Amino acid sequence: MKHYDLPLSPENAAMLRCGDIVEISGFVFTARDAAHKRMCEALNSGEPLPFDLNGAAIYYCGPTPACDGEIIGSCGPTTSSRMDDYAPALMEAGVKVMLGKGKRSPAVNEAIKRNGAIYFAAIGGAGALYKHKIKSCELVAYPELGCEAVRKLYIENVELLVATDSYGNTCLK
Amino acid sequence: MRTIKANDIIIPVADGIKRALTNVDCDALRLLKQAEKKETSPLCKWALGQIVQNDELAARENAYACQDCGQAMLFVSVGQDLHIEGELTAALNKAVENGYSTARKSVADPLTRLNTQTNTPAVIHYDITSGDRLCVRFMAKGAGSENMSKTYMLTPSKGTSGIVNCVVDCVKTAGSSPCPPIILGVGIGGTMDLCALLSKKALVFTSAKKRDDEIALEKRILDAVNETGIGAQGFGGNITALSAHVMTAPTHIGMLPVGVTIQCHSDRKFELFF
DSSP states (O other): OEESSSSSSSHHHHHHTTTTTTEEEEEEEOOOOOHHHHHHHHHHHHHOOSSTTTTTTTEOOOOOOOOTOOOOOOOOOGGGGTTTTTTHEEETOOOOOEEEEEEOOOOHHHHHHHHTTTEEOOOOOOOHHHHTTEEEEEEEGGGGGGGGGEEEEEEEEEEEEEEEEEEEOOOOO | OOOEEEGOOOOHHHHHHHHHHHHHHHHHHHHHHHHHHHOOOOOHHHHHHHHHHHHHHHHHHTTTTTOOOOEEEEEEEEEEEEEEEHHHHHHHHHHHHHHHTSSOOOBOOOTOOBOSSSOOOOEEEEESEEEEEEOEEEEEEEEHHTOOEEEEEOGGGHHHHHHHHHEEEEEEHHTTTSSSSSEEEEESOHHHHHHHHHHHHHHOOOOOOOHHHHHHHHHHHHHHHHHOOOOOOGSOOOOOOOOEEEEEEEEOOOOOEEEEEEEEEEEOEEEOOO
């Protein structure tokens, strides 16, 4: 299995093809419904964003709270299509990688192609497995959103499927 | 008349919830392992392997099998000869709050979207039964799969083929979103609301006695759904659903209501008798 590090270089992004299973390490930012709404509102009004979007990877995830001594609780992907209304704007603003589960809208796949981005599918319902792959977790923004707050995670050697490649090809039903 | 205290059910139900959220139902896990062996698509085989690994790890380490610990659904059968001291609904919600104390809180007001912070209120359905026992059945309902569930109001002329077509339509529309391989609950008959409830009960009362035609329909539905080629996680394969469960009720001569509940593979449930 090939290994890639985040942030993904344009050369590496161009090498990935939908249907590839690869191993990924690096920093990702968690964001789901509520955080996406806030980030897009900030983009529209010119307010500062919670993190630098340029080349960033967003993980659609709302983890369970960490118990004593843990870095994070269970943290599998949530349904990506709920973020479809927001994803193109975030890609135009610099986001290069998305991690989630399930198919994307044609508009999102088009935006992925336009921006040379990648959409990786993680396994829905495998939150305990991903918990072990998270080596650090830092609360970055919107703490009042609870599990929907933005967190910066370091993920190590996570197996992911290239679901939409930078050419806009997708392999999800 | 037998008497129980409502507050006495709080600890056992809360413990049951904690156990269920970290231990995927053994039937689902057995079917997942079978699916991993049978699946011929390499991508789906990989996905199923990851799921089995996850479920075994979660049970071993007491970790939540999925971060979406769901909205709690309770199906409560109350024997009519039983006297309950105290408030049963309040006790059940307290049990849910305690059972979810370290889990993710996923319940919010539908308009303000403010989180209730306790994962309550639970969705509770009561049945009055004969005898003097109380039975509490729990199911964790995640949003990914529930968002894809549907009801259909067919005309009687559509018959069993129409029912099968509804389920296939529902599963195809859902595609990769509800975390396939899925478990299907199909409620047939009654009214629009009852068929939806039956589709949930079909998933919870799995040991209920069934007629031969209901069993045959379950097989037909499962085969048709697995023909769709969606596969585990929508990666394209031959196992889209692990099982299909049908529950029926008589309906009006002019109706054929069909409710389809999609449950994800992370099937977390239990039953407790008092």
